[in-house]
Amino acid sequence: MARKFLVVGNWKSNGNVLEAMEIVNFLNQAQVPSQDVVEVVVGPKYECLLPVKTSLRPDFHVAAQKGGLESGGAFNGELSVKTLGCLGIQWVILKHAEVRQLVDKTNESAGDRFVHALSVGLKVVVCVGETLEQREAGSTMEDVTAQAIAIADKVSNWDNVVLAYEPLWATGTGKVPTPAQVQEVVHELRKWIEINISTEVAYKTRIIYGGSVNGANCKEFATLPDIDGLLVGAASLTPEFVDIITSATTVRSD
Ligand SMILES: O=C(CO)COP(=O)(O)O
Numbered sequence: 001m002a003r004k005f006l007v008v009g010n011w012k013s014n015g016n017v018l019e020a021m022e023i024v025n026f027l028n029q030a031q032v033p034s035q036d037v038v039e040v041v042v043g044p045k046y047e048c049l050l051p052v053k054t055s056l057r058p059d060f061h062v063a064a065q066k067g068g069l070e071s072g073g074a075f076n077g078e079l080s081v082k083t084l085g086c087l088g089i090q091w092v093i094l095k096h097a098e099v100r101q102l103v104d105k106t107n108e109s110a111g112d113r114f115v116h117a118l119s120v121g122l123k124v125v126v127c128v129g130e131t132l133e134q135r136e137a138g139s140t141m142e143d144v145t146a147q148a149i150a151i152a153d154k155v156s157n158w159d160n161v162v163l164a165y166e167p168l169w170a171t172g173t174g175k176v177p178t179p180a181q182v183q184e185v186v187h188e189l190r191k192w193i194e195i196n197i198s199t200e201v202a203y204k205t206r207i208i209y210g211g212s213v214n215g216a217n218c219k220e221f222a223t224l225p226d227i228d229g230l231l232v233g234a235a236s237l238t239p240e241f242v243d244i245i246t247s248a249t250t251v252r253s254d
Pocket residue numbers: 010096170171172173174210211212213231232233234235
């Protein structure tokens with residue numbers, strides 16, 4: 001079965017509930033290709049999860065941006081994956097490039113969270129990507145695979161896993177990699193999966209690209225043979241997100 005194109009809008013910590021509802025409003029009215037050809041997920045911040053989940057059109061899905069291991073006890077303010085399930089949330093984004101840089105810095109910490117999220121039935125977008133220093137030092141693939149190993153070491157069933165290649169230097173910076181740079185890393189990553197996990201997992205696992213994606217450049221990334229979707233930050237907060245869903249999907253089904 002072909003890998004279905006996936007467009008994820010990551011709202012990060014932007015906006016309040018009212019602003020989130022404005023986004024929901026234009027998404028609900030948007031004419032987009034059918035769910036047979038594109039899967040759309042949006043990731044509001046914690047306090048907007050439930051209002052968005054309740055009001056968003058049913059063919060679009062909601063992702064949390066965090067999911068902890070704890071399910072009770074003295075974990076003040078933590079958001080457990082179990083709680084996400086209770087809210088009807090089906091997706092979680094883990095190890096975002098900016099989270100890796102600012103909060104949760106080790107590769108190893110991804111594994112347990114990841115397995116826990118999968119074990120409660122969540123679909124997980126997990127981000128991998130290099131810093132500018134790593135790219136300039138020529139160690140991009142080494143760093144990306146080290147991040148992938150931390151995940152692969154823990155995961156036995158890849159059905160609900162989406163990998164997002166998100167170079168930190170292109171994330172929230174407006175710096176756009178060339179399509180060739182993206183294709184090179186993602187192709188190598190898929191090859192790595194094939195050699196180190198299995199051909200089946202390499203074939204069925206979606207790898208999406210994130211980092212300064214907008215309405216003008218989305219088609220270039222969407223046409224890359226190893227790219228199965230887009231992870232969109234700033235542009236997912238505006239109606240440009242609808243253009244991205246539509247034009248990226250159109251290119252893929254041409
Ligand atoms: O972090 C991102 C998506 O998760 C990308 O953010 P930008 O699209 O704003 O660069």
